[in-house]
Amino acid sequence: xxxxxxxxxxxxxxxxxxxxxxxxxxxxxxxxxxxxxxxxxxxxxxxxxxxxxxxxxxxxxxxxxxxxxxxxxxxxxxxxxxxxxxxxxxxxxxxxxxxxxxxxxxxxxxxxxxxxxxxxxxxxxxxxxxxxxxxxxxxxxxxxxxxxxxxxxxxxxxxxxxxxxxxxxxxxxxxxxxxxxxxxxxxxxxxxxxxxxxxxxxxxxxxxxxxxxxxxxxxxxxxxxxxxxxxxxxxxxxxxxxxxxxxxxxxxxxxxxxxxxxxxxxxxxxxxxxxxxxxxxxxxxxxxxxxxxxxxxxxxxxxxxxxxxxxxxxxxxxxxxxxxxxxxxxxxxxxxxxxxxxxxxxxxxxxxxxxxxxxxxxxxxxxxxxxxxxxxxxxxxxxxxxxxxxxxxxxxxxxxxxxxxxxxxxxxxxxxxxxxxxxxxxxxxxxxxxxxxxxxxxxxxxxxxxxxxxxxxxxxxxxxxxxxxxxxxxxxxx
Amino acid sequence: xxxxxxxxxxxxxxxxxxxxxxxxxxxxxxxxxxxxxxxxxxxxxxxxxxxxxxxxxxxxxxxxxxxxxxxxxxxxxxxxxxxxxxxxxxxxxxxxxxxxxxxxxxxxxxxxxxxxxxxxxxxxxxxxxxxxxxxxxxxxxxxxxxxxxxxxxxxxxxxxxxxxxxxxxxxxxxxxxxx
Amino acid sequence: xxxxxxxxxxxxxxxxxxxxxxxxxxxxxxxxxxxxxxxxxxxxxxxxxxxxxxxxxxxxxxxxxxxxxxxxxxxxxxxxxxxxxxxxxxxxxxxxxxxxxxxxxxxxxxxxxxxxxxxxxxxxxxxxxxxxxxxxxxxxxxxxxxxxxxxxxxxxxxxxxxxxxxxxxxxxxxxxxxxxxxxxxxxxxxxxxxxxxxxxxxxxxxxxxxxxxxxxxxxxxxxxxxxxxxxxxxxxxxxxxxxxxxxxxxxxxxxxxxx
Numbered sequence: 001x002x003x004x005x006x007x008x009x010x011x012x013x014x015x016x017x018x019x020x021x022x023x024x025x026x027x028x029x030x031x032x033x034x035x036x037x038x039x040x041x042x043x044x045x046x047x048x049x050x051x052x053x054x055x056x057x058x059x060x061x062x063x064x065x066x067x068x069x070x071x072x073x074x075x076x077x078x079x080x081x082x083x084x085x086x087x088x089x090x091x092x093x094x095x096x097x098x099x100x101x102x103x104x105x106x107x108x109x110x111x112x113x114x115x116x117x118x119x120x121x122x123x124x125x126x127x128x129x130x131x132x133x134x135x136x137x138x139x140x141x142x143x144x145x146x147x148x149x150x151x152x153x154x155x156x157x158x159x160x161x162x163x164x165x166x167x168x169x170x171x172x173x174x175x176x177x178x179x180x181x182x183x184x185x186x187x188x189x190x191x192x193x194x195x196x197x198x199x200x201x202x203x204x205x206x207x208x209x210x211x212x213x214x215x216x217x218x219x220x221x222x223x224x225x226x227x228x229x230x231x232x233x234x235x236x237x238x239x240x241x242x243x244x245x246x247x248x249x250x251x252x253x254x255x256x257x258x259x260x261x262x263x264x265x266x267x268x269x270x271x272x273x274x275x276x277x278x279x280x281x282x283x284x285x286x287x288x289x290x291x292x293x294x295x296x297x298x299x300x301x302x303x304x305x306x307x308x309x310x311x312x313x314x315x316x317x318x319x320x321x322x323x324x325x326x327x328x329x330x331x332x333x334x335x336x337x338x339x340x341x342x343x344x345x346x347x348x349x350x351x352x353x354x355x356x357x358x359x360x361x362x363x364x365x366x367x368x369x370x371x372x373x374x375x376x377x378x379x380x381x382x383x384x385x386x387x388x389x390x391x392x393x394x395x396x397x398x399x400x401x402x403x404x405x406x407x408x409x410x411x412x413x414x415x416x417x418x419x420x421x422x423x424x425x426x427x428x429x430x431x432x433x434x435x436x437x438x439x440x441x442x443x444x445x446x447x448x449x450x451x452x453x454x455x456x457x458x459x460x461x462x463x464x465x466x467x468x469x470x471x472x473x474x475x476x477x478x
Numbered sequence: 479x480x481x482x483x484x485x486x487x488x489x490x491x492x493x494x495x496x497x498x499x500x501x502x503x504x505x506x507x508x509x510x511x512x513x514x515x516x517x518x519x520x521x522x523x524x525x526x527x528x529x530x531x532x533x534x535x536x537x538x539x540x541x542x543x544x545x546x547x548x549x550x551x552x553x554x555x556x557x558x559x560x561x562x563x564x565x566x567x568x569x570x571x572x573x574x575x576x577x578x579x580x581x582x583x584x585x586x587x588x589x590x591x592x593x594x595x596x597x598x599x600x601x602x603x604x605x606x607x608x609x610x611x612x613x614x615x616x617x618x619x620x621x622x623x624x625x626x627x628x629x630x631x632x633x634x635x636x637x638x639x640x641x642x643x644x645x646x647x648x649x650x651x652x653x654x655x656x657x
Numbered sequence: 658x659x660x661x662x663x664x665x666x667x668x669x670x671x672x673x674x675x676x677x678x679x680x681x682x683x684x685x686x687x688x689x690x691x692x693x694x695x696x697x698x699x700x701x702x703x704x705x706x707x708x709x710x711x712x713x714x715x716x717x718x719x720x721x722x723x724x725x726x727x728x729x730x731x732x733x734x735x736x737x738x739x740x741x742x743x744x745x746x747x748x749x750x751x752x753x754x755x756x757x758x759x760x761x762x763x764x765x766x767x768x769x770x771x772x773x774x775x776x777x778x779x780x781x782x783x784x785x786x787x788x789x790x791x792x793x794x795x796x797x798x799x800x801x802x803x804x805x806x807x808x809x810x811x812x813x814x815x816x817x818x819x820x821x822x823x824x825x826x827x828x829x830x831x832x833x834x835x836x837x838x839x840x841x842x843x844x845x846x847x848x849x850x851x852x853x854x855x856x857x858x859x860x861x862x863x864x865x866x867x868x869x870x871x872x873x874x875x876x877x878x879x880x881x882x883x884x885x886x887x888x889x890x891x892x893x894x895x896x897x898x899x900x901x902x903x904x905x906x907x908x909x910x911x912x913x914x915x916x
Contacts, residue, residue, distance in 0.1 A: 040483040044490045051491035055498025063499055613886045615893050615903040623820035623902065626912040629806055631821045632672065635858055636780040636810030637835030 375404025
């Protein structure tokens, strides 16, 4: 058992007992197998929910409603509406930051799936509207445009039209090309309209939706879906962070510049060990000063919290983060989290390889502090372009020494004209991943750093042939 | 692991779809057992037009949309394969199906293996719109009131009587008889 | 027992249990009071005073204004097919006050606890709620509640019955309106063509509704018939100029001679 020079976090929310020895390879494989099973079940649930939406239609006798062209078009329109709305509800669940989803696939992957569902969901909903206008119009012998009038006279339909309009605005504003024009907060404000859109669409589904008729099982199931989706949002995105912030009462204790453009913010609060953060996880921070209260920042802890203090390190990357460097001491802080799979909980293999560059050392510093490994099982590589980017390296080296991990450093610029993550000097010497990390195949590889550099090293690691689930990359750009 | 997710998703989705499809095509017999009604070619037109009739009458008004979906299962218009051995003759009551405007329930009479009559048992009963479907005054034959003409009555209703007209009226006769 | 007497320009026929025979006096008083207030044939009735301009409508009694307001509500509800206004603008509440009188008589009889009764004024009939919630009084001899059966007169020969039907609670009011006997109080909204129906009988839960809607359907014809059955919870039987009949399903069921 290794002795620790740094205080460890006590039992975390998702651990059953404090580990007294590093887990064996078998333990990690088991944990990983369980996580993989959960992840597969979630994927199955996602697809099955879409099938269930279609099954609602079939259970109402939908299979027989394709007898004429008008009826077929109407039926496809109804199906599109059901599946499209189901997709939207799934998207809400993915964005709700539910702990079990974060523990299984990580919040960033959940958001990636959320994003990928956006356009298909919108197309389904637009198809729903268009096909029903065509189908109902055809049944009565009028063109789709003329059918808009009668359709608007149905109960709750005007609201539904408005809801669809809002959803179009939300999805369009999230297209990469359009999103760039907004500040994050501006875009996020528009995105919140999606809640309004979902709420506006519900009444017409329950009142004129034949599939969801009063008293039917279909209606019960549908309402349950809404309860789950909206309930998750309210619980995990609003209620839980609020309770957590009120409980821990964090305030800014000290703001120190430790390198050009890099600041650590020391925070004071109550019961910070019960935050349940694993080393490498991040929180979403909100600092309550008049200029900064509406910005939220995802920032990793750069050290494991003690009972009454925590630390984050931020780099001056733009207007938002620049303001953080001038926050007065005593500012109240509210938090959402912890989130992220960049931690010991994601381990799948007995050995550990950590490669961090620049500001990427922050989660790595916390990860190292908490990670369990035997001496000789962990290798760390720290990368910086210049000496003034080597903040926290001293702490990392100290932890490495104490825990018996090997620590390399690479300081210098990239080779000219070559896409490499290494320094020019090491590149010329012929350093490769394999030469630096002989145990790469048996390791979990944790990577963190600026996006451009991260892309290069991640590609290199993939090319080395290790399995994708062994690679953990923390990106700061979502 | 990804293969497992893909296969599992296909399996789960297919099962869900099959369950939904089955739920939509079964018809409950009046004694509670489940039966899928085969419909032979001769009655296809009748049942087809029954459900088709419901669709067009509501679509015709241009306002009741999407409410017909749930009423078809009771009439069993889905064909479930050849009518090898049809149901026994008799009247079968479909399950009561909820629609936006209330409950719909129909009974089907089978004679000689084909559907001979479809009767509406419940044709909605909430709010004014649904009464529209069920309470219209329809033509009847004189013969249908014949039997009631000879029943004993205690009052007679007619368009306003003047006193003279009353004297020759039936009511007067009733009053004299002290009924 | 049954008593018949003339009132409001027509005949009333009231059936009461023998023990309640004395209540006839009160009923006659109710009808007389209404007649004296609303009859346009009495020059000194309140309505005549208003019609001739001797009294302003604004100065009318609360009772008359209430009846007038009720008639106006029905005018709106029926889109003008029922109207308390004659073409020359005179307020003629004849179409509603007869029914109101029957209604009041029924309320009185129910209030004093009479278990079984029927009130027939000019062919509009209201019966007690059979098997219903009339307050039982200790002195009342227990009567076997029986479903009252009413006949409808054949429009062109009123000594014969067109049909008969059960008046089973809640459908305990029936009113018949027709042009066979020249009901002058039917003022049709803007139409001078021949009527579609020569007789319409409406069976409803209350007598005012039955009476107003019967008048409405005669005035408005076939399209109004459908509208009325769509919007109100009533049963209808109509006779058209050729003698053909139309009934609502509920009325068809009520025809059955078996109880």
